[in-house]
Amino acid sequence: MRIEQKKKYHSFLKFKRDFQKSSLKKVRSYEIVIYFLKNRLSRNQFLILSGILVGTTAGLAGVLLKTLVHYIHFFISHRVHLEYQSLFYLVFPFLGIVLTTLVVMYVYNGQDRKGIGAILYEIAQNSSIVSHVKMYSQIIQSAITVGLGGSAGLESPIAVTGSAIGSNFAQTYKLDYKERTLLLAAGATAGIASAFNAPIAGMMFAFEILLTGVVFTDFIPLVVAAVCGSLVSRIALQEDILFLFRSREAFDYHNSFFYIVLGLFAGLYARYFVIVSQWVERLFHRLKFSKIRKAVIGGLILSALCVLFPPLFGEGYETVKSFTNGNTDEVLGQSFFRYFKFSEWLVIIFLLFVCLLKAFATSTTIFSGGNGGNFAPSLFAGGTLGYLFATVCTLIGINDVPTTNLVLVGMAGVMSGVLYAPLTAIFLIAESSSGYDLFIPLMIVAVISHLMAKWFSPISPDLRQLAEDGKIFTTEHDRNLLNRMNIANLIDMDSQLIPLGASSEQMMEIISKGKKNAFAIVDLEGKLCGLMSLDDIRPFLFKDPNQPLPISKLIKAPPALAHPNDDMADTIRKFDETGTWHLPVVDHQNKFIGFLSKSAILTSYRQMLKEYS
Numbered sequence: 011m012r013i014e015q016k017k018k019y020h021s022f023l024k025f026k027r028d029f030q031k032s033s034l035k036k037v038r039s040y041e042i043v044i045y046f047l048k049n050r051l052s053r054n055q056f057l058i059l060s061g062i063l064v065g066t067t068a069g070l071a072g073v074l075l076k077t078l079v080h081y082i083h084f085f086i087s088h089r090v091h092l093e094y095q096s097l098f099y100l101v102f103p104f105l106g107i108v109l110t111t112l113v114v115m116y117v118y119n120g121q122d123r124k125g126i127g128a129i130l131y132e133i134a135q136n137s138s139i140v141s142h143v144k145m146y147s148q149i150i151q152s153a154i155t156v157g158l159g160g161s162a163g164l165e166s167p168i169a170v171t172g173s174a175i176g177s178n179f180a181q182t183y184k185l186d187y188k189e190r191t192l193l194l195a196a197g198a199t200a201g202i203a204s205a206f207n208a209p210i211a212g213m214m215f216a217f218e219i220l221l222t223g224v225v226f227t228d229f230i231p232l233v234v235a236a237v238c239g240s241l242v243s244r245i246a247l248q249e250d251i252l253f254l255f256r257s258r259e260a261f262d263y264h265n266s267f268f269y270i271v272l273g274l275f276a277g278l279y280a281r282y283f284v285i286v287s288q289w290v291e292r293l294f295h296r297l298k299f300s301k302i303r304k305a306v307i308g309g310l311i312l313s314a315l316c317v318l319f320p321p322l323f324g325e326g327y328e329t330v331k332s333f334t335n336g337n338t339d340e341v342l343g344q345s346f347f348r349y350f351k352f353s354e355w356l357v358i359i360f361l362l363f364v365c366l367l368k369a370f371a372t373s374t375t376i377f378s379g380g381n382g383g384n385f386a387p388s389l390f391a392g393g394t395l396g397y398l399f400a401t402v403c404t405l406i407g408i409n410d411v412p413t414t415n416l417v418l419v420g421m422a423g424v425m426s427g428v429l430y431a432p433l434t435a436i437f438l439i440a441e442s443s444s445g446y447d448l449f450i451p452l453m454i455v456a457v458i459s460h461l462m463a464k465w466f467s468p469i470s471p472d473l474r475q476l477a478e479d480g481k482i483f484t485t486e487h488d489r490n491l492l493n494r495m496n497i498a499n500l501i502d503m504d505s506q507l508i509p510l511g512a513s514s515e516q517m518m519e520i521i522s523k524g525k526k527n528a529f530a531i532v533d534l535e536g537k538l539c540g541l542m543s544l545d546d547i548r549p550f551l552f553k554d555p556n557q558p559l560p561i562s563k564l565i566k567a568p569p570a571l572a573h574p575n576d577d578m579a580d581t582i583r584k585f586d587e588t589g590t591w592h593l594p595v596v597d598h599q600n601k602f603i604g605f606l607s608k609s610a611i612l613t614s615y616r617q618m619l620k621e622y623s
Contacts, residue, residue, distance in 0.1 A: 041182065048183055057189065057231045064179050064193050065200035065235030068172035069242030072204030075149045075164055075171070076247060082157030083324065099159070099316035099323055103375075104309035106158030110151050111305035111379035118147055120301070124381055125166055126219060127473055129173045129198070130482040133220070134493055138191040139181060144174035151381035159316060159323045161371035165205045166383020169215070172201030172239075195220045196231050200239025202434075205385075207244050208441035209236035214433040222483055259412050261447050266454065272399050272416055273423055273455040277462025279395055280427025283369045283388065284463075284471045290373035301379060308378020315371045320344045321364050322371040326390035330421070333397040334414050354405050361398040365391055384472075388428040389421045396420020418443055419455040427459035430470040480577050491618050492578040500614060501574070501595050501604040507532050510539050521547070528592045530602050531565050538594055538602040540565035568594050572606050582611070 044063075048056050086102055114120060121143070132140050152167035176197030180190035195216040203212030213229075213236050294304055315322050321329040321341060332341050338357055342348060347360050372387040399420065400413040422435040429435070436452045469477050469484070476482045483490040506526045508517055510533045521529070521544070531540040542564050569588035572581050572595045584593060585608050595603045 044183065054228070054230070057192065057228060058234055060179060060183075060185075060189075060193055061196050061231030061234035062238055064172075064176045064197050064231075065203075065238030066242060067179075068168075068175050068197040068200035068235070069204040069239035070246075071145075071149060071171045071175065072168045072201050072239065073243050073246045075153055075168055076205065076243070078149070078153040079157040079164060079324075082153065086158065099320055100313045102313075103159035103161070103316050103323065104306075104313040106155045106160045107309040107312060107375060107378055107380045108302070108305045109158070110155045110160075110381055111301055113151060113154065114379070114381075115301060117150075118143065124148065124151075124170065124376075125383060125472075126169065127476055127482070129170055129194070129220065130222075130473065131476060132173075132177070133191055133194065134482045134490065137187050137494075138177055138194050140174040140177035140194065142174065142178050144170055145178060146171070148174075148381065155375065155380035155382050156324060159312075160375040160380045160382055161312060161316070161322045161324070161326070161368065161387065162375045162380060162382020163325055163384065163386025163389075164382065165202060165385035167381060168201035168205050169198040169383075172197030172199070173220070176235075191221075192228060192231055196235035199232050200235040203236040203239035204243035206438055206442055207240050208438050209233075209240040211434050211438035211441055212236040212239065214437050215431065218431045218434055219429070259415050261415070261451060262412070263450075265410075265412050265415075266451070268399075268403070268412065268416060269419060269451040269454045270458065272396060272420055273458030274462070275395060275399060276392060276420060276423025276455055277427050277459040279365065279391065280388070280424050280459055280463055281466050282366075283384075283391060283424070283428050284467075286369035287373040287384070288471055290370065291377045294377045305379035308374045308380070311374050311378075312371055315367055315374075318346055319360075319364050319367060321390075321394075322368060325386040326368075327386065330390055330393035330397075330417065333393060334417050338397075354401065358398065358401055358405070361394055361401065365394050365398060368394070384428055385425070388425040392421035392424030393417045394420075395424060415448060415451060418448065419451045422452050423455035423459040426456040427463040430460065430463060432456040432460040480579060489579055491615060492582065494618060495578045495611065495614055497572060497576055497578060497581060497595065497606060498574040500610045501606055502610070503604045505530055505602075505604045507602070508542065509534075528605055530594055530605070532602050536601045538568065538571075538596050538600055541568050541594060542566065571596055573597070574603065578611070581606070585611075 044059075047059065051059065086098070129140065132138060148167035148171045152162075152164055156162055156164055173194045174197070176193035176195070177190060179197075180193045185193070198220055199209075199212040199216045201212070202215045203209040206212075213232050216232055294308070297304055297307075299307070312322075329341055332338065339352060342352065342357065342360055345360070347356060350356055368387055368391045372382075372384065376382055396416040396419065397413065400411050400416040403411045404413075418439050422439045425438070426432040426435040435456045436449070439452055440446050440449060467474065473482060477484050480489065480493040483493070504526075506520060506529050508520055508529050508531050510531055512520075527544045529542045530538060531542060533539055547564060569590050570584040570593055572584065572593045574595060574597070581593070585591075591609070592605045592607050595606050597603060
C-alpha cells in the first residue's frame with residue numbers, strides 16, 4: 011500500500027514539474043491540483059467536479075452582490091440622515107446612475123455591454139469565451155446602481171457574472187466549445203439559484219434562455235451547480251435578504267376564473283412593459299449627448315419618479331411583501347398620496363400609477379447608464395398587478411378573493427411574458443413561496459401570458475434584432491451552425507490572379523503553373539474585373555497555337571459577390587441561386603481577396619456538426 015501511495019505521489023510531483031515548465035504564467039497550487047485531477051478523472055467525472063467548483067463560486071458571487079446591496083441600502087437608510095424623506099429618494103437614485111456611468115467610463119474604458127443578450131452573443135459568436143472582467147465588473151456596477159436605488163434587478167448581473175466564471179474556468183483548463191458552453195450555463199444557473207434559493211428555476215433559466223438552440227446530453231453539471239449555488243446562498247444569507255414569500259393560501263379550483271383573467275392582464279401588461287422599454291432605449295440612443303449627460307438626465311427622471319412613488323426605489327421586493335401582508339397603508343404613507351384621504355379607490359389609483367411607471371423607471375435606469383436587469387422589475391410589476399386586480403375584485407363586491415395567491419401568480423405571469431421564460435417563472439415562484447400546490451394557477455397565468463407575448467412577437471423583442479442579424483442562436487439548429495461559421499476563415503487566399511490586359515502567352519503561363527480551375531481577372535489596383543474558368547478556355551487549347559485566345563470574350567461577370575463579414579446563411583443562398591461552386595470574395599472597395607468554395611463550407615459544416623452534436 012505504501013509503495014502504491016509513493017508512486018502516486020511521485021507521479022503528481024512529475025506532473026507538477028512538467029506543467030510548470032510548459033506553462034508561461036505563474037500557476038497557483040489549486041490549479042495544479044485541478045489539472046492533475048483533469049488528467050486522472052473521466053470526462054463526465056471532471057465535468058461534475060467542474061459543476062461543483064463553478065456552482066460554488068458563482069453562488070458566492072451572488073451572495074456577495076446581494077450582501078453588498080443589502081448593506082448599501084442599510085447604510086443610506088440608517089446612517090445617512092437627511093432632513094426630509096423626499097431628499098433621500100431625490101439624491102441616491104441619481105447618484106447610483108451617475109456613479110455607475112463614471113465607473114464604466116474611467117475604470118472599464120467605456121465597455122458597458124450588459125444583459126443576457128451579451129452572453130447569448132458570446133455563446134453564438136465568440137465560442138462561449140467571456141471576458142474575465144465580467145467576473146467582477148457586473149457585481150460592482152449593479153451594486154452601485156441598485157444599492158443606491160436604481161429601479162432594476164440584480165439577477166441578470168448575477169447570471170452574467172456566473173456565466174463569466176464558468177467560461178473562464180473552462181478556458182483555464184482548456185475545455186472545448188461544448189464543455190465551455192455547458193459550464194457557462196452552469197455558472198448562470200448557480201447565480202440564479204443563489205439569488206432566489208431556487209435551483210430548479212436556475213436550471214429552467216439555462217434551458218429556456220441561455221441554451222436555446224444548443225443540443226446537450228450532459229445536464230448533470232447544471233444540476234450540481236444549481237444545488238451548490240442554492241446551498242451557498244441558503245447558508246450565507248439571512249432570510250430577510252432572500253426572495254422568500256411565506257404567506258399564501260391553499261389553491262381552490264373554484265378560483266380558476268380569477269387566474270385566467272389575471273393571465274390575460276399579465277400578458278397585456280408584459281407587452282406594455284416591453285414596448286416602453288424599447289421606446290426608452292431608442293430615446294436615449296437618439297440623444298446626441300455624452301454618456302455622463304445621459305446619466306444625469308436619467309438620474310433626474312428616476313429620482314423624480316422615486317420621490318412621487320417610493321415603491322419604484324430599488325428592487326421593490328419589500329413592497330410586494332407588504333402587499334401580501336396587507337400593509338398597503340404603510341406603502342402609501344411614504345408617498346405624496348399620504349396627503350390625500352385614505353380610501354380603497356386611492357389605493358387603486360396608486361397601484362395603477364406604480365404599475366405603469368415601473369416600466370419607465372426600469373428602462374430609464376438601465377439605458378441611461380445604470381446596470382441591472384428585468385428579472386426583479388417584472389416580478390415587482392407582476393406582484394403589484396396581482397394585488398391591484400385583487401383589490402378591484404374586492405371593491406366591486408366579489409367575496410373570498412385569493413389576494414396573496416394572485417400576487418404570487420401575477421409575478422410569474424408578467425415575468426413569463428417579459429422574459430419569454432414560462433418554466434423559469436413557474437418554478438421560481440413555486441420554490442420561493444414553497445407553493446408547490448400553486449402549480450396549476452401558476453401554469454395557467456404564466457402560459458396565457460407567454461402565449462400572448464409570442465402572439466405579439468415570436469422572439470423576445472429584447473433579442474429580436476440580434477436573432478435577425480444571426481448574432482445569437484435560435485431554435486433553427488441549421489442556422490445556428492451556419493452563424494458560427496466565419497467566411498473570412500474559409501477564403502482560399504492562394505487563388506490565381508490574371509492581370510487585366512494580359513496577353514495569351516502570359517495567361518497560358520499563369521494557368522500552366524497553377525492548380526486552380528477558377529481565375530480572377532484584376533486591374534492594377536487589385537480590383538475584381540471578372541472571372542474565368544478552365545472550362546471556358548478548354549475549347550481553345552487544341553486549336554491553332556498561333557491563334558491568340560479571345561480573352562475579352564472569355565471574361566465573365568461574377569454571378570454574385572461575397573464579403574468577409576457576410577451572413578453565412580445569405581451566402582449559402584447565393585450559391586443556391588447562382589448554381590456556382592465558387593464565389594469571389596471582395597472587400598468594401600471591390601478589391602479581390604480570394605475565392606469561397608461550397609466544398610469548404612460543407613467540410614466546415616460537417617466538422618461543426620460533429621462537434622455540436
